[in-house]
Amino acid sequence: MPIFVLGFSRSALVADVAFVSIHAVYIHSNTRWRFPVLRWLIATPEYHHWHHTSDEEGLDKNPAAFLPFWDWLFG
Secondary structure, three states, X not given: OHHHHOOOOHHHHHHHHHHHHHHHHHHOOOOOOOOOOHHHOOOOHHHHXXXXXXXXXXXXXXXXXXXXXXXXXXX
């Protein structure tokens, strides 16, 4: 993990792993909860579903796992 290589403390590493794990469960949860502000900051289930779609519109796309900013920036 880059956070460990960069010299962050063990507690920062544990917090990062916990957050990333919870986020992974959240984006795969297929929940219908909507967080309008949150969707601009991190990937949400409604955004991440395109990663698993077989719809023509979503083919050849691999939405960011965490920060949608990169997808919006580079299309």
